[in-house]
Amino acid sequence: MESSQGERSLPVAAPGRHLRSATKALPEQARAHNRALMLQTLYHGGAMSRADLARETGLTRVTISDLVAESIADGIIHDIGVRHASGPGKPAIVIDIDREGHQIIGIDLSGTSKFEGAVLDLGGRVICRRSVSLPVQPGSQQTYRAASDLARELIAAATRPILGIGVGSPGVVRGDGTILSAPNLSWQDFPLEHLIAGELGLPAVVSNDADVALLAEYTFGRARSDVMLVRIGRGSEPASSREDGH
Template sequence: MTASDVRSLPGRGIRHATKVLPEHARAHNRSLVLQTLFHQGAMSRADLSRETGLTRVTISDLISELIADGYVIERGLREVSGPGKPAILVDLDREGHRIVGLDLSGTDRFLGAVLTLDGEIVARHDVPVPADPAEILSVVTSLARDLVADAHAPVLGIGVGTPGIVDDSGVVLTAPNFAWTEVDVEGALSGELDLPVLVANDANAAVLAEYTFGGAPDDVLLVRVGRGVGSGLLAGGVPMRGSRFAAGEIGHVTVGTDGGPRCVCGKVGCLEAWLSVPALETRLAEDDADADGILRDAGERLGIALAPIVGALDLSEIVLSGPLELLDGALAQATVETLRARTLAQFHDGVRVRMTAQGEDIVLRGAAVMVLSGRLGVS
């Protein structure tokens, strides 16, 4: 697998509907084996043959290759109570590699972590967000370098979740909060660190974490609220990125005809101008006595933005990711009420709106899924 393979970002299972060309068969089969081990754990070569539908000869060959590459290990003999030779169990070498994840969506700090292949965080670093946008890339590079040094194992790759619209090559086409236009984050980091780098919008990274580690359904929208507001969308377990890489960019949708605050993008009344963490904190600081009303207002604006999406795509679940003290409670309740008032009751009254259980780690863990998918074909 190459770094560019992450752009397809498969769901939990390897899909068989599309014919696999002979020249791609081996890479497909490697991914199928690794995907099976990732989700089901240690098993014998015979088990793998039954689960994947590949012949025992093919499995034996692939396992030998994956052991040589350092991605799979033998874990000893299976315990048996009856006669017969016990089988040797194989599994991903979950401790043999590390992943570096970066989350650039915070309002005051950039977060970084070293993660296992299972998405568990084993080391953390963070740095203040620089006041000068011209310094952001160098600060991020330094943070990544420190994390690689703290990995204490070969680094499979670096995943980055960033605000903004990100293209197939890891170039941030625009990120108004960073004053970025056409910034090649992937190229800059890979050039400095000599490691595979994968870059995605932070909400798109977060929805991958919720799907892989958080039990989200195949059709789900995750709304990420931080320095800005964005969303990541899965349809049938497949991420939607859009014809211009801007699927899910709900932050700059105008959510009312009553004016409102001016957004960083220059428009008036964008969802982000009502719902972003800095916007909410400013309004709450100015009128602490009406905190419930301010949060309900922001939740209603979010519901206005989400109702057409729920109606068009028949989503069953909306996941909110951001500060619990702001999003949970009055804001989330107002979002549910607005959704129900603005969609077809017979079908959409059951839409679930919930907070993620992954807290501030969700983008970091999503960055790990990006690397797993891009490097190993696993998600």
Template sequence: MTTRDRIKVLPEHARTHNRSLVLTTLFHDGEMSRADLARETGLTRVTTSDLVGELIADGLVVEQGTRQGSRPGKPAMLVDLDRSGLQVAALDLSDTREYRGAVIDLSGEVRARSSVPRPADGEAEAAIDAVRSLAAELLGAAPGRVLGLGVGAPGVITRDGVVASSPNLGWFDLPLQADLREQIGLPVRVANDANVAALAEHTLGGASGDVMVIKVGRGVGAGVLTRGELTRGSRDAAGEIGHVTVGTDGGPLCVCGKHGCLESWLSIRSLEERIAQGADPDAVFRDAGERLAIAIAPIVGALDLSEIVLSGPAEHLDGILRDTAVHTLRSRTFLHEDVQVRMSAQGDDVVLRGAVVLILDGELGVS
């Protein structure tokens, strides 16, 4: 008998698992009867009915009326999440010009939106004050019950929401999650913006469970999911591919002081600067696409990923850059000719929507 076999499963753990299972099923499949919910989850009708009653009492699930149809007997009562009444406040701190925020309900509708100018790089206290102000403004504008605040921020962020290192924001060892939770008195979840984007693509955008989402903006970062779970790494820095040197031929000077980092080829700032200096745009995009593939080919091979998603301005990333990346990636990998490389389906709100997923997962167990 293994150690795992000897571990006692406590009733409260089983109930928490079953509760999450019911909520996840409703979130993805929509309204259904208690009997249908029992069949979909594999739980008994008694267990399902008890859980639904508990979730209704908690204000998470609502009855939607009876099913219309020709079945004999009493019509079935349909239940669903309170999609319009339950909301999440979300912050995206990755934009180059502003901090963006929104209140989004569980149907995906944006109920309120706001932003504040981004302080200059390195102004740590001003950055924190701006985030606090934006969070308070959003909570004041929310028309319904807010489940929590989700935050996507650039940098290395630990599992408990400490910003270990975010040089552009001037934050080091900042307990941002705890700070905001103390301020607003609600659950708060803080994670790296690229990881948050990966959650959005998987949970809301239909991406596979073995996917890398590459977020290109002021910098370059990636979120990696394997079997549907975020890969965080030993230092919470998995996906930090922006400062990986690509090639042995030198290359542009990067903000980190090295030459030839992926970010120095691929970030939007780098692309636009090279074009403004007179370089041929097509050549710039081909260079960037090739360097991107050089960086990610070993990761695709090592983790056997099935999908690469690019998140950022389509006018820069789609077309020559993406086509070159596809060609180079396939020439540098084995058994991965069918790896899909596509643009994000979540648009500019990918981090905001991923921040919603942070709260759904952390507070309701919905993934």
């Protein structure tokens, strides 16, 4: 199928991990979607030329050129040099994600005695780690304050502009980052993502801790598409209610 600009809906052919949809969206959503598609392809496929990106994504060269220029201005992409070529024609300029130009923050709320977090570059390299102890008498606001204090420490420790904050929380987490139930943290219908983003002024994503652990392994580790994660932790149910041995 072709759009009004003659762009085809093609799957991403670049090697690597595909964590977003590889087809194009409706016209009113196209620019943001196409930028995400372009960045995903470059991130997982590695350095390539603008023509390579156009072929891999199915977007026109004009669209790719526009999106690349925008991303270079934002500091997300940078030129890394001219590709050596033996044939005729002008050598292509190769571009890549600037993996050290920005940083991200990851926070793990699944610990039984402390929350842990790290500042990472876009390649997954840990820049620094921090942790805070859980409050002695946990309550919804006390545990939230511990999490936000940790986030502030990590923001202060970052050495590059921060793109966003990712949080892994135990319990049942809704798609909008609301913690529907996390008894260990005294959270019930708690809008953690909304609060973190609003207080710290940065994009935030909150998901279940097991889900984000699997996503990290799939993105930065060597996990295959059929990987299975087994996570063991301490629940909040009293021992007297588990006498059946389960």
